Amino acid sequence: MLLFWQFVFILLLVAVAAGAVGSLAGLGGGLIIVPVLSIFFPQIPFVYAVGASAVSVLATSATTGATYVHDRLTDLRIGLFLMIATVPGALVGAAVTILLQQYRLVPILLILLGAILLATLPGSLRRHGEEVPENVVPDARSRRLKLHGSYFDQFLHREIEYHARDTTSALGVMFTAGLVSGMFGIGSGVLKVLALERALRLPMKVATATSNFMIGVTVAAGAGVLLTAGYINPALVIPVAIGTTIGSYGGSLLLPRLSNAFVRWFFVPVLVALSLEVIVRGSSALLAGAGL
Amino acid sequence: MGADSRATDPSTEPQERSASPNLPLVAYSTIAFMLRVGLVASIVLFVGSALAYSIVHRGETLAAVTSTNPIEGYLNPLNLVSGLATWHIEAYMTLGILFLLFSSILRVGFGAYFFFRNREASLGELSAVVFGLLLAGVFVIGPLLGTHRF
Numbered sequence: 001m002l003l004f005w006q007f008v009f010i011l012l013l014v015a016v017a018a019g020a021v022g023s024l025a026g027l028g029g030g031l032i033i034v035p036v037l038s039i040f041f042p043q044i045p046f047v048y049a050v051g052a053s054a055v056s057v058l059a060t061s062a063t064t065g066a067t068y069v070h071d072r073l074t075d076l077r078i079g080l081f082l083m084i085a086t087v088p089g090a091l092v093g094a095a096v097t098i099l100l101q102q103y104r105l106v107p108i109l110l111i112l113l114g115a116i117l118l119a120t121l122p123g124s125l126r127r128h129g130e131e132v133p134e135n136v137v138p139d140a141r142s143r144r145l146k147l148h149g150s151y152f153d154q155f156l157h158r159e160i161e162y163h164a165r166d167t168t169s170a171l172g173v174m175f176t177a178g179l180v181s182g183m184f185g186i187g188s189g190v191l192k193v194l195a196l197e198r199a200l201r202l203p204m205k206v207a208t209a210t211s212n213f214m215i216g217v218t219v220a221a222g223a224g225v226l227l228t229a230g231y232i233n234p235a236l237v238i239p240v241a242i243g244t245t246i247g248s249y250g251g252s253l254l255l256p257r258l259s260n261a262f263v264r265w266f267f268v269p270v271l272v273a274l275s276l277e278v279i280v281r282g283s284s285a286l287l288a289g290a291g292l
Numbered sequence: 293m294g295a296d297s298r299a300t301d302p303s304t305e306p307q308e309r310s311a312s313p314n315l316p317l318v319a320y321s322t323i324a325f326m327l328r329v330g331l332v333a334s335i336v337l338f339v340g341s342a343l344a345y346s347i348v349h350r351g352e353t354l355a356a357v358t359s360t361n362p363i364e365g366y367l368n369p370l371n372l373v374s375g376l377a378t379w380h381i382e383a384y385m386t387l388g389i390l391f392l393l394f395s396s397i398l399r400v401g402f403g404a405y406f407f408f409r410n411r412e413a414s415l416g417e418l419s420a421v422v423f424g425l426l427l428a429g430v431f432v433i434g435p436l437l438g439t440h441r442f
Contacts, residue, residue, distance in 0.1 A: 005346045007354040044358060058392045062331040070324035076315055077415060080403045083422045091429045098437045145414055213399075216327075217422075220396035221429050227389060228434030233361045234385035238342040242335075 004235070011239040014040060015056070019247020024254065024267055030057040030186035030219075031117055032271075033244060035278045037236075038110060044236065046109055047101040051232035054185030054223040056244035061187060061216040063245065073209035075149050078164055078200065083217055085171040086192075089178020090221035097183045098229055110282030113184055117275040120190045121268065132156070133201040138163040151206060162203050170199035174214075182222035187215035319406035323399045330395020337388030344381045363389070397426045 002010075018032040030053045037049035068074045100109055138148065147164035164170075173195035177188040189211050196207035226232050349357055366372045366386040375383025404419035 002354045003350065004352045004354055004357045005350040007357075008342070008346050043355065048358070055389060055392065058396055059331065059334070062327050062392065062395065066324045066327035066331065069320055069327065072317075072320050074320075076319065076323070076403055076406075080400065080407075080419045080422065081415065083400065084418050087422050087425050087429075091425060091433060094429070095433060095437055146412075216396045217400055217426070220393055221426055223393055224397065224426060224430035225434040225437065227393065228367055228430055229438035230361050230364050230367070231438075232363070232389060233358065234341070234363055234382070234389065235345070235357050237389065238338045238345075238385065242338060242342070 012243040015240045015243025016247040019244035020251040023248040023251025046106045047231045050185040051226040052236040052240040055237045056241040057219045068209035074213045079210045079213045085174035086178035086218040087221045089175040090182035093179040093182025094222035094225040107282040107286040114275040114279035136201045141167045164200040170195040334388045334392040341384040
């Protein structure tokens with residue numbers, strides 16, 4: 001029988017590993033920690049794993065988010081505008097997860113989580129963002145809300161001006177990102193960057209910084225619901241938050257020393273195996289009629 | 293974003309620039325400061341309370357600890373204040389989580405404030421709606437869903 005202090009120690013190590021893998025694979029710690037907790041600690045209710053992940057994402061996003069905001073790389077105007085889609089999505093997502101847990105339908109969540117992990121992987125490994133997008137024509141909403149800005153690019157040594165276009169598509173993708181974020185306590189950074197870079201056509205650096213700013217608020221929307229519904233247990237949250245933050249930081253230090261080929265050939269199979277494992281567990285439980 | 297750095301970049305001629313709608317510098321520094329304070333306060337509270345909690349509960353099994361939520365009683369403000377005053381570890385854990393959560397939520401409230409102050413009613417109203425939704429999640433949706441337990 002595992003004692004509590006032993007469990008905390010193991011959980012801390014697992015969270016450090018998950019944070020490092022998530023950081024090295026460009027997914028963030030959140031998307032790894034929920035399947036890891038579900039596979040290795042099946043006695044933990046799924047919704048508690050989601051709550052632990054949400055708080056760890058809040059901690060990691062605040063670490064880098066403060067720097068991006070201070071350096072004014074974050075576009076507060078575009079970030080706050082898009083939150084009108086991500087925050088309702090996250091509130092709905094957190095409510096869906098709580099209700100599925102209460103009605104013992106967690107296998108559905110496991111299958112969805114595995115599918116999302118698999119679907120996100122290619123996008124996180126390939127960055128399509130343009131350093132400075134050219135010929136961007138803003139739409140009417142973008143002109144009305146003045147969704148444009150500028151920053152001084154230290155690499156290019158010049159002022160970069162940008163405009164947002166296609167705000168309707170971006171709002172649609174952002175609602176989906178919020179929904180996924182609320183359901184699984186993850187940042188959905190890949191989806192957010194996709195909307196900012198592909199739909200709005202923002203420069204890569206602004207998209208990354210603005211996405212990070214939005215992740216903190218979107219995850220806070222889901223975490224707030226989970227906290228006051230009673231599904232954030234500090235006995236799980238604290239080791240996971242501390243471990244994931246340490247792991248993510250360690251991963252970011254290690255990343256420059258690893259080749260892209262190593263990351264692709266070592267981590268991709270690990271993440272694919274993790275995704276398939278949660279899908280198989282969810283499917284088996286669903287077929288057996290077990291509620292988990 | 294960029295307004296000050298543009299001023300320090302002598303290579304850029306003023307007539308080449310379009311008017312930037314960036315918020316004033318104080319908006320960025322206030323939000324960054326709030327995020328840092330929230331993060332540092334929560335980490336200090338997390339590490340301290342986690343160590344104390346692990347020592348106090350070291351002999352208990354995992355099942356015993358995870359079967360109940362130790363902070364549930366402290367989600368009520370009065371109980372939280374009382375728990376903090378009487379040095380209850382669980383109250384400090386709750387406070388750590390609240391610091392992290394509200395430093396994220398309040399950045400939207402500050403965003404709304406700075407938009408209104410900058411006379412940008414549309415974005416100010418949008419931010420205020422988002423801020424209201426975040427508070428509704430904490431104070432209305434969560435407590436409603438929490439009444440039905442599995």
